[in-house]
Amino acid sequence: MTATARHRVAALTFAGGLVAHLAAGGLSLLFDAPAVFRAVRILATVVALGAALALFLDRAVWTIARNTIAQAVRVKLAFVIMAAYLVLVLAIPFTVRGDGTLRGLLNVVINYSLIVGGLLLGILSLTLSTTSLWSEFRDRQIFLLEAKPLRRWQVLLGKLLGILLINAALLAFMGLVTWGSVHYLVARAERAAARIPAAESFKKSQAEKGLRDAREQILAARRTVLPDPPPESDLEEFIRRNLDMRARQLEHPERLPPEAKGIPDEATRRAIIRNLAAAQLAAEFRGLVNAVPPLFTRVWRFSGLTAVPRTRQATVTLRFKFFSSDRKSEEPDHVCWEFGVPNRTKWYQSRPDAAYLPDEVHELQVPADAIDQEGVLEVRFTNREPRKPTLIFSSTDSIQVLIPVGGFAGNLVRALAVIFLEVLFITILGLFCSAFLGFPVSPIVALAILLLTLLASTVKGELDKGFTFDQNLTSPVARAAEKVTRVVTTVLDAVLPPFHKFTPSALVSSGEEVSLGLVHEATWSLALVYGGLLMLLGMHIFERREIGLAVP
Amino acid sequence: MAQKSDDYAVQTLQLTKVFRDFWRRPKVRAVDQLTLDVRRGEVFGLLGPNGSGKSTTIKLLLGLLFPTSGGIRVLGRPPRDVSVKARLGFLPEETYLYPYLNAAETLEFFGRLSGLSRHERRRRVGALIEMVGLGHVRNRPLREYSKGMARRIGLAQALVNDPELLLLDEPTTGLDPLGAREVKDLILELKKRGKTVLLCSHLLAHAEDVCDRIGILYGGKLCVSGSVATLLAKSQLTQITLPALPPEETARVRTLLGEFAQPDAIEVGHPVDRLESFFLRAIEEARQARPETGGAAAGRFEPSLFRKLEAPAEVIERLTRPVEPPPVEAPPPSEPVGAEPDVRREILERLTEKPAAVESPAEDTVGQANRATEEPADAEERRSVLDRLVQKPKPDSDATRKPSP
Numbered sequence: 039m040t041a042t043a044r045h046r047v048a049a050l051t052f053a054g055g056l057v058a059h060l061a062a063g064g065l066s067l068l069f070d071a072p073a074v075f076r077a078v079r080i081l082a083t084v085v086a087l088g089a090a091l092a093l094f095l096d097r098a099v100w101t102i103a104r105n106t107i108a109q110a111v112r113v114k115l116a117f118v119i120m121a122a123y124l125v126l127v128l129a130i131p132f133t134v135r136g137d138g139t140l141r142g143l144l145n146v147v148i149n150y151s152l153i154v155g156g157l158l159l160g161i162l163s164l165t166l167s168t169t170s171l172w173s174e175f176r177d178r179q180i181f182l183l184e185a186k187p188l189r190r191w192q193v194l195l196g197k198l199l200g201i202l203l204i205n206a207a208l209l210a211f212m213g214l215v216t217w218g219s220v221h222y223l224v225a226r227a228e229r230a231a232a233r234i235p236a237a238e239s240f241k242k243s244q245a246e247k248g249l250r251d252a253r254e255q256i257l258a259a260r261r262t263v264l265p266d267p268p269p270e271s272d273l274e275e276f277i278r279r280n281l282d283m284r285a286r287q288l289e290h291p292e293r294l295p296p297e298a299k300g301i302p303d304e305a306t307r308r309a310i311i312r313n314l315a316a317a318q319l320a321a322e323f324r325g326l327v328n329a330v331p332p333l334f335t336r337v338w339r340f341s342g343l344t345a346v347p348r349t350r351q352a353t354v355t356l357r358f359k360f361f362s363s364d365r366k367s368e369e370p371d372h373v374c375w376e377f378g379v380p381n382r383t384k385w386y387q388s389r390p391d392a393a394y395l396p397d398e399v400h401e402l403q404v405p406a407d408a409i410d411q412e413g414v415l416e417v418r419f420t421n422r423e424p425r426k427p428t429l430i431f432s433s434t435d436s437i438q439v440l441i442p443v444g445g446f447a448g449n450l451v452r453a454l455a456v457i458f459l460e461v462l463f464i465t466i467l468g469l470f471c472s473a474f475l476g477f478p479v480s481p482i483v484a485l486a487i488l489l490l491t492l493l494a495s496t497v498k499g500e501l502d503k504g505f506t507f508d509q510n511l512t513s514p515v516a517r518a519a520e521k522v523t524r525v526v527t528t529v530l531d532a533v534l535p536p537f538h539k540f541t542p543s544a545l546v547s548s549g550e551e552v553s554l555g556l557v558h559e560a561t562w563s564l565a566l567v568y569g570g571l572l573m574l575l576g577m578h579i580f581e582r583r584e585i586g587l588a589v590p
Numbered sequence: 591m592a593q594k595s596d597d598y599a600v601q602t603l604q605l606t607k608v609f610r611d612f613w614r615r616p617k618v619r620a621v622d623q624l625t626l627d628v629r630r631g632e633v634f635g636l637l638g639p640n641g642s643g644k645s646t647t648i649k650l651l652l653g654l655l656f657p658t659s660g661g662i663r664v665l666g667r668p669p670r671d672v673s674v675k676a677r678l679g680f681l682p683e684e685t686y687l688y689p690y691l692n693a694a695e696t697l698e699f700f701g702r703l704s705g706l707s708r709h710e711r712r713r714r715v716g717a718l719i720e721m722v723g724l725g726h727v728r729n730r731p732l733r734e735y736s737k738g739m740a741r742r743i744g745l746a747q748a749l750v751n752d753p754e755l756l757l758l759d760e761p762t763t764g765l766d767p768l769g770a771r772e773v774k775d776l777i778l779e780l781k782k783r784g785k786t787v788l789l790c791s792h793l794l795a796h797a798e799d800v801c802d803r804i805g806i807l808y809g810g811k812l813c814v815s816g817s818v819a820t821l822l823a824k825s826q827l828t829q830i831t832l833p834a835l836p837p838e839e840t841a842r843v844r845t846l847l848g849e850f851a852q853p854d855a856i857e858v859g860h861p862v863d864r865l866e867s868f869f870l871r872a873i874e875e876a877r878q879a880r881p882e883t884g885g886a887a888a889g890r891f892e893p894s895l896f897r898k899l900e901a902p903a904e905v906i907e908r909l910t911r912p913v914e915p916p917p918v919e920a921p922p923p924s925e926p927v928g929a930e931p932d933v934r935r936e937i938l939e940r941l942t943e944k945p946a947a948v949e950s951p952a953e954d955t956v957g958q959a960n961r962a963t964e965e966p967a968d969a970e971e972r973r974s975v976l977d978r979l980v981q982k983p984k985p986d987s988d989a990t991r992k993p994s995p
Contacts, residue, residue, distance in 0.1 A: 101702040105688065112690035112731075178686035182747065185652055185680035185757075186703040187672045586646075586654035587609075 055086025102196020152543035167468025259444035344413035364427035453542035494530035605660035638807035679753030685744035689733035704751035
């Protein structure tokens with residue numbers, strides 16, 4: 039098979055993989071076979087990834103890649119990044135104390151190391167990707183490349199491969215530094231704990247607890263389990279009881295919803311009103327089940343915890359955050375937590391004086407023998423605050439159980455893989471811009487797109503949470519601006535890559551699992567769909583560019 | 591007899607390139623209705639003043655620019671065809687290489703891009719570096735090279751894939767007279783091996799020395815095209831050359847010639863030498879008078895390839911090389927000059943295979959004059975290295991088989 043035919047087959051296979059993945063996603067909405075479609079999507083991702091990698095297996099591409107690496111190494115850019123990283127990261131364990139605990143320190147060190155690493159790599163990738171091709175134009179080496187038997191897409195792909203290899207090497211280095219820093223800090227804490235004399239038993243036990251917390255909560259990969267939704271029967275019962283009254287209220291001329299206004303047919307109007315009433319009641323039910331009035335108890339049920347060994351030594355983590363209806367108070371609210379399945383497991387209860395600040399995330403370690411044989415854990419929450427506020431668990435993920443599923447090293451590797459995929463997209467974005475723009479326009483445009491990507495999801499998130507330009511919506515300008523912003527951010531959020539979905543540093547620094555599913559999603563989304571399509575478009579544009587004109 | 595399109599290495603038909611401004615309004619007509627045919631195996635000179643469209647034509651032939659109208663065929667194919675690029679060598683008007691690579695890495699890089707095997711690359715890279723006289727600086731990054739040295743490595747990269755067609759844009763720019771002479775001799779050697787050379791230059795003397803045919807561009811239009819001998823011949827005059835005569839004999843000759851032409855149409859005097867020939871002779875004499883020392887020949891093309899170029903060190907250094915070669919690379923100063931070619935010959939023998947028989951292609955006037963003084967041993971060595979580096983186009987190659995559309 040000739041090289042050209044091989045390239046065509048690889049490109050077609052890549053396109054086929056993308057189409058198969060999208061088709062599986064579409065069909066899964068119509069047919070109820072999630073396992074089958076999940077398998078198809080994974081297979082399609084692997085096929086598309088394999089085809090993309092096959093395009094890299096080309097001598098010309100590797101030659102350009104080697105030259106790109108030589109350029110980065112000999113102009114010492116890669117070393118500058120490494121030095122900057124070392125200076126910024128290695129100073130952290132000695133300058134930051136966190137919240138005074140080893141757990142807090144590790145959280146800061148891991149989070150900071152990965153954020154700084156990702157940021158430096160992002161800067162490096164954007165710099166290299168936008169200047170590497172441009173320097174070929176500026177110094178006219180592109181004339182000589184054009185006179186050699188290679189296609190322009192091979193030049194672009196070679197640049198991408200070179201930058202990716204540099205990124206991979208630097209990321210491996212950064213990963214090792216992070217891993218080394220963490221283990222150094224743990225070893226230092228262990229030595230400090232060992233030096234505490236046995237006579238100071240409280241201090242020693244505190245130090246050992248700090249070490250245990252760090253190991254269980256940071257140096258682990260913990261999977262998040264959300265509570266089971268309230269049974270549908272409860273919701274149906276709630277709606278059934280209240281629907282008639284709510285519908286009558288809505289039929290009142292002053293409360294008549296706009297959707298029902300002006301409909302002459304009585305039956306149709308009534309049906310619309312009943313549907314609206316049911317929707318309102320469903321929303322109210324969700325609010326009610328997440329709100330705990332004074333002296334009331336709310337029960338959550340977590341199932342599927344079979345992976346945890348049901349011993350007293352093993353623990354799972356309960357993470358929660360609630361709001362208080364008493365917004366003026368800055369005092370902690372007194373509550374009671376209870377864990378265990380009645381008559382089936384051991385029963386644990388928090389201390390009677392347990393109190394927690396609202397609006398903050400808290401974690402409790404729950405012995406794993408509170409989980410029953412079927413992997414079910416019941417959690418009861420009682421509002422005992424004497425000031426009698428209602429305590430509200432606002433969203434579905436404001437209470438969750440974290441179960442250990444792996445170690446720190448594997449989690450760190452998966453987090454680095456996600457960072458690599460993020461940086462891969464940035465590199466492709468830079469190369470795409472430099473395929474048709476000069477310097478410094480291409481890095482500015484690439485940076486603008488990147489910032490827009492981050493900004494669009496943030497603004498959309500805030501708008502979805504209820505942020506408004508004008509609380510009373512009295513100003514027509516503010517209303518119009520808000521409407522335009524909503525439309526623009528919704529479109530941008532749908533079109534631009536979903537960077538906000540991937541927060542590997544936050545996950546790994548809080549001991550949460552960076553799952554293979556997340557890596558798969560990042561591979562599919564950032565590398566193959568957005569990256570792959572952008573790269574194909576860039577190669578297409580570059581192939582048709584009149585290079586002799588572009589040279590300054 | 592009409593030529594077949596296969597006989598042409600380069601063909602353009604009514605080629606026009608108009609540069610436009612941001613608003614797509616025509617700004618400059620750089621090439622205007624250019625119809626050009628470069629035959630296989632000839633050296634064609636595209637001449638013209640600065641801004642006449644020479645470099646734009648080269649860029650069009652390479653696919654760096656797209657024609658506004660008209661057609662281009664290079665080796666019988668469209669200019670952006672990858673198979674064409676595999677048979678093409680290009681030396682731009684300035685040497686656009688990677689400053690952080692050294693000579694060997696540069697040639698290795700372009701050799702890999704040209705699809706040469708590892709063995710072939712190793713063989714050709716070493717031989718080319720020796721051929722262009724950069725063996726002593728092969729491990730220095732190109733940013734440290736002088737302009738002349740960079741030009742040499744640029745020429746080497748153009749030859750790395752043993753091209754059938756060479757596009758040379760101002761190949762002697764930045765070179766001293768000796769270097770320029772070497773390049774011209776190289777072009778003639780390549781022509782002897784059946785290669786086609788399209789040469790752009792505004793240095794007319796250089797083009798005159800090597801070109802079979804020339805075309806003169808002005809304002810993007812081809813003003814004149816034809817063979818150098820035909821274009822330069824003054825057929826209305828007759829020249830008689832005699833050994834130097836005493837004044838009375840000169841008067842007699844003048845009287846005798848008076849029978850054939852009017853006295854004011856007769857010129858009798860001493861012919862004037864060309865400056866280049868004079869310069870080369872002066873260098874040769876200086877070398878004879880003052881033997882060059884160790885590193886003297888460093889930075890020159892391989893002397894066994896190009897006769898008459900074993901030039902004295904000081905003169906060459908003063909004229910061409912602001913960057914001194916590293917002393918460690920230089921042979922001992924006490925070594926006699928005559929030994930240096932032997933050392934290089936040894937390198938060449940190690941690098942080269944048994945010389946292949948060389949057919950004598952169509953003679954050109956300048957080439958004949960040069961070859962008249964050529965030593966047989968030098969010629970043999972030159973052939974041996976070039977045979978290694980440069981192959982004759984095979985008669986059954988794609989280029990000759992494929993009919994041109």
